[in-house]
Amino acid sequence: MSGIKSVSSGNARENAVELARMIKEGKGENVVVLDVSGKSTFADYFIIATASSSVHLRGLGRIVSEGIVSLGIKPVPVRQNNSSSDEWRLIDLGDIVIHLMTAPARTFYDLEKLWFGAEVITP
Secondary structure: OOOOOOOOOOOHHHHHHHHHHHHHHOOOEEEEEEEOOOOOOOOOEEEEEEEOOHHHHHHHHHHHHHHHHHOOOOOOOOEEOOOOOOOEEEEEOOOEEEEEEEHHHHHHHOHHHHOOOOEEEOO
């Protein structure tokens, strides 16, 4: 695969599932992990979760940041979309891309439909 592959000192699948569990524990809703490894050249796993508000979205972002540290995932290069939007936060870890979205944004962008052939992994 081409693209940046720099997630972690471990298995990307296991890390994706563990990060998804952390998001669920933080009250993230409808958390899914999609295995897009056979469909994407820029990531192997997408984590998609719904936040109940912009404040909750920021809180989930903090949970992910702490999870990255606790799992020993190297945060370089970590790119985050820190725009003024309170609807969607994207955290790019190379092999894993995390999408934290409000319900309206998740409905509008419908990433699961876009990646409809991806394997869904239960966190």
